Amino acid sequence: MSLKIIVAIFLCSLFIVDGAKILAIFHFPSNSHFILGSTLLKALANRGHQVTMLSPFLLNTPIKNYEQIEITGMQQFKEEKIMKQTLELVNVSLVERMSKMTDLVDKINVNFFTSPSVKELLTSNRTFDLVIQSWFGNEAYLAIPHHFGAATIAFSTIGASMLTNSITRNPAPYSYVPNVFGSFSDEMNFIQRVQNTLSSIGFDIVQATYMTTLEENYLQKYFPNAPPIDEMVKNISLVLLNSHYSIESPRPYVPNMIQIGGFHLEEPKALQGDLKTFMDSAKEGVIYFSLGSNIRSSDLPADKLDGIIKCFSKLPTKVLWKFETDNVKNLPPNVNIGKWFPQKDILAHPNTKLFISHGGLLSTTEAVYLGVPIVGIPIFADQESNIEDGVRKGYALKVSFQDLSEETLTNAIHEILKNPRYRDNIKQRSLILRDQPIRPIDNAVYWVEYVLRHNGAHHLKTSAVKLQWYEYLLLDVIAFLLGIVLITSYIIYYIIRLILKGIRKVFKTTGTSKNVSKKKKSKLA
Numbered sequence: 001m002s003l004k005i006i007v008a009i010f011l012c013s014l015f016i017v018d019g020a021k022i023l024a025i026f027h028f029p030s031n032s033h034f035i036l037g038s039t040l041l042k043a044l045a046n047r048g049h050q051v052t053m054l055s056p057f058l059l060n061t062p063i064k065n066y067e068q069i070e071i072t073g074m075q076q077f078k079e080e081k082i083m084k085q086t087l088e089l090v091n092v093s094l095v096e097r098m099s100k101m102t103d104l105v106d107k108i109n110v111n112f113f114t115s116p117s118v119k120e121l122l123t124s125n126r127t128f129d130l131v132i133q134s135w136f137g138n139e140a141y142l143a144i145p146h147h148f149g150a151a152t153i154a155f156s157t158i159g160a161s162m163l164t165n166s167i168t169r170n171p172a173p174y175s176y177v178p179n180v181f182g183s184f185s186d187e188m189n190f191i192q193r194v195q196n197t198l199s200s201i202g203f204d205i206v207q208a209t210y211m212t213t214l215e216e217n218y219l220q221k222y223f224p225n226a227p228p229i230d231e232m233v234k235n236i237s238l239v240l241l242n243s244h245y246s247i248e249s250p251r252p253y254v255p256n257m258i259q260i261g262g263f264h265l266e267e268p269k270a271l272q273g274d275l276k277t278f279m280d281s282a283k284e285g286v287i288y289f290s291l292g293s294n295i296r297s298s299d300l301p302a303d304k305l306d307g308i309i310k311c312f313s314k315l316p317t318k319v320l321w322k323f324e325t326d327n328v329k330n331l332p333p334n335v336n337i338g339k340w341f342p343q344k345d346i347l348a349h350p351n352t353k354l355f356i357s358h359g360g361l362l363s364t365t366e367a368v369y370l371g372v373p374i375v376g377i378p379i380f381a382d383q384e385s386n387i388e389d390g391v392r393k394g395y396a397l398k399v400s401f402q403d404l405s406e407e408t409l410t411n412a413i414h415e416i417l418k419n420p421r422y423r424d425n426i427k428q429r430s431l432i433l434r435d436q437p438i439r440p441i442d443n444a445v446y447w448v449e450y451v452l453r454h455n456g457a458h459h460l461k462t463s464a465v466k467l468q469w470y471e472y473l474l475l476d477v478i479a480f481l482l483g484i485v486l487i488t489s490y491i492i493y494y495i496i497r498l499i500l501k502g503i504r505k506v507f508k509t510t511g512t513s514k515n516v517s518k519k520k521k522s523k524l525a
């Protein structure tokens with residue numbers, strides 16, 4: 001154990017806080033959000049805190065100090081709406097995609113506020129010291145920590161974005177920080193910087209106008225006594241980010257933005273049974289293919305499915321494919337399908353050569369941690385930019401969903417299987433992700449307890465959060481300085497004009513007096 005770790009553990013145990021009452025709200029009906037939230041909560045419960053998880057999902061095996069309240073209605077919502085809508089989001093413009101996303105977010109929020117379990121919690125006389133709130137278009141939920149008089153931590157499942165940068169006023173220059181919902185890496189050419197700037201500003205404007213109005217409306221309807229959203233956002237103590245610079249591009253973070261990416265990773269377990277036999281016997285290697293928990297391979301259009309199957313049938317390797325229905329037509333003998341696989345344990349198997357993924361942050365983090373190169377087929381949200389980061393770091397290849405065919409997929413797979421550079425690069429990234437002074441989960445627990453110990457730890461915030469937007473952007477200063485320049489220029493112009501006028505006058509008068517004297521002279525003559 002390094003000295004740093006020992007010191008860190010010592011410090012943690014020294015400042016242990018008495019069990020606090022912590023409420024976590026992971027409302028979004030996506031399994032990956034729940035995995036992240038419940039992992040953090042389990043660690044907090046193990047530290048002796050009384051945790052309450054408000055989520056559409058439940059733990060299979062209850063644990064001590066961990067209470068779960070189900071947000072009713074949300075599960076069904078997920079099955080019916082998101083899965084099918086997700087694939088419709090691929091071929092549309094960024095504007096349309098955003099409007100579909102906001103529509104979805106609105107429906108989810110209304111479901112949340114009208115859920116009987118949420119109402120019951122709010123009318124009970126329970127108390128909480130801290131609320132950890134997953135952050136995804138749900139500013140109005142801040143009325144809940146306000147109701148309980150609790151400190152608030154915002155949790156971002158997608159790493160930093162405009163959504164969380166606006167909480168802490170974290171600097172994110174458009175010149176090298178890509179829009180998380182766009183498709184650029186941190187190295188952008190001129191045109192890309194123009195696009196990145198416009199899409200980021202556009203997003204901020206939509207956020208400040210349309211989304212904020214929507215959120216204010218929720219407050220009026222469900223929490224008429226809550227203060228304005230802006231005020232409650234300013235009171236957020238800390239943002240936990242599920243990201244790490246081994247995966248995303250390096251960028252600045254203010255002191256109350258904490259990267260804990262990789263905190264959900266546990267050491268992989270050995271495989272069992274048929275799966276073990278399948279993996280062990282794959283001498284040519286295994287390709288693992290999963291589009292994550294929200295997108296179902298079985299929902300893919302027929303032509304894409306056909307291309308994928310043809311591609312797989314010609315590969316020398318075996319393929320393990322997360323597929324949600326029982327039968328696939330013309331399934332080749334080297335392909336094994338299943339509704340669920342222990343992804344981490346498969347990626348950790350030495351025979352796994354490649355991961356075909358949608359590029360969600362959990363999957364990408366697991367691939368980096370376990371050193372398996374990626375062929376990315378990004379679909380929506382942050383997936384595009386996650387894969388773009390991987391392409392730039394040399395551990396991933398992208399096949400865009402529109403171009404997905406037997407040929408494009410085969411080319412990408414062959415390139416990664418033949419060229420060792422992808423594996424070398426991702427192994428290097430894995431070492432960077434693992435090389436941290438304190439385990440990410442311990443870091444996360446440390447900062448949650450830090451907020452508890454220091455009554456909200458409001459000292460971490462930069463003064464930027466107190467400024468008006470035009471003050472933060474220095475528009476008032478620029479206007480003032482421009483004003484001075486303009487006024488000074490005008491004064492100088494005025495003075496010069498006055499002087500010139502004076503000179504001309506002098507010339508004129510001496511000219512006339514000469515004329516006069518000439519006239520006089522001529523008269524005299």
Ligand SMILES: *[C@@H]1O[C@H](CO)[C@@H](O)[C@H](O)[C@H]1NC(C)=O
Nearest residue numbers: 146149150151232235455456
């Ligand atoms: C601000 O946060 C503190 C805890 O850090 C809490 O006690 C207080 O009620 C919050 N204020 C508002 C307006 O939400």
